[in-house]
Amino acid sequence: MNGKQRIAAQSREWLTTAFFELLKSRPYGEITVKDISEQAQLSRRTFYRSFKDKEDLLDDYGNRMIHDYLARLTDLSKANMDFEQVLTTFFSFWYEQRNEIRLLIKQNLFMVLLAKLSPQATKLYDVFQAPWHIEGTKREISYVMSFSFGGFWNILNMWLIEENPDSPKEVAHTLLIALKKMNYEE
Incomplete structure (x- = not known):
């Protein structure tokens, strides 16, 4: 990354941090580009170089x-982890983002992200093997990933709204117990 790219990335980070800082005290609908720029101590022109709105x-x-979660999963797939470790890694990753996620949940923005990110769920399918994976058509795989992605997203939505959420390990363990109970033969 050259110097110009590094400065642009730093500006995006500052603007994102400013946005989340503003979400702590103001409704999303009342936050303007000007507010975000001023909070980040950057010009509006800098904002518009990074984002449309x-x-x-x-x-x-x-x-x-x-992207960061996919990178974490890629590292996992190399380590040959078991399913409980995969779940713990998932919940640990999002737990690290809990302050921002809690703000998004409170502002009804978390589910908006789900709708936008859900189509990317099929990318996760190829990153690591999970017990619910099937060998099927793209459409069948899309069903499986939509089901699991929605379930995990709903757990995050319920779990991370808490001021003092359970540990990622506790959530992963609870989910693993339930999934094992659902694993029955017809």
């Missing part, structure tokens, strides 16, 4: 989180 900033945040 505040929705684009939110999309960028969501895309970066999915």
Whole structure:
């Protein structure tokens, strides 16, 4: 990354941090590009070099989180971890983002991210093997991933709204027990 790219990335980070800082005290609908720029101590022109609008900033945040999570999963697939470790890694990753996620949940923005990121769920399918994976058509795999992605997203939505959420390990363990009970033969 050259110097110009590094400065642009730093500006995006500052603008995103400013956005989340503003979400702590103001409704999303009342936050303007001017507010975000001023909070970040950057010009509006700098904002518009990075993002089209505040929705684009939110999309960028969501895309970066999915990218970072995919990178974490890629590391996992190399380590040959068991399913409980995969679950713990999933919940640990999002737990690390809990302050931002809690703000998004409170502002009814978390489910907006789900709708935008859900189509990317099929990318996760190829990153690691999970017990619910099937060998099927793209459409069948899309059904499986939509089902699991929605379930995990709903758990995050319920879990991370708490001021003091359970540990990622506790959530993963509870889910694993339930999944094992559902594993029955017809």
